[in-house]
Amino acid sequence: MKRITKMILALTVLFMSNNMMAQETVSVRKAEGEKKQSELTVEERAQKRTDQMKKELSLDSSQETKIYSINLAHIAEMDKLRAEQKALKEKVKAERENTRTKIKAVLTPDQIVIFDQKAEEHKKKQEERRTQHHD
Numbered sequence: 001m002k003r004i005t006k007m008i009l010a011l012t013v014l015f016m017s018n019n020m021m022a023q024e025t026v027s028v029r030k031a032e033g034e035k036k037q038s039e040l041t042v043e044e045r046a047q048k049r050t051d052q053m054k055k056e057l058s059l060d061s062s063q064e065t066k067i068y069s070i071n072l073a074h075i076a077e078m079d080k081l082r083a084e085q086k087a088l089k090e091k092v093k094a095e096r097e098n099t100r101t102k103i104k105a106v107l108t109p110d111q112i113v114i115f116d117q118k119a120e121e122h123k124k125k126q127e128e129r130r131t132q133h134h135d
Contacts, residue, residue, distance in 0.1 A: 004088070042079065046072040 037045065050068040053059060059067060100119070104112050 042072065042075050045075050049075070 040048065046068055049071045050064060053067055053071075054064050057063075104115065107115060
């Protein structure tokens with residue numbers, strides 16, 4: 001469980017850093033009508049990132065080649081981790097629903113009403129926390 005938590009934490013940090021870089025280019029991309037990041041191949045994304053670094057850091061051709069390889073490996077690994085994270089999220093959701101079903105099977109109808117109300121309250125609090133973090 002600690003390994004999964006560490007992996008999720010690492011992914012969160014990486015997503016945040018990628019999002020900060022992406023925010024700068026979103027408005028430019030929209031204005032120029034470029035493809036969305038998700039529509040690009042792994043190689044195209046690696047090249048795009050490398051080109052940006054070349055421009056900002058004045059890379060020589062040797063550095064550019066090495067950094068392209070690094071970016072390519074990183075983007076491929078991140079795609080793999082995102083897929084794993086999505087699968088894990090779906091498993092967690094299924095497990096949660098399975099547990100709720102088992103609990104409801106033990107409760108009386110009145111208790112189920114209270115249980116559902118509490119679950120809805122919890123869900124609303126979680127949504128409030130998410131919107132506060134995004135503001």
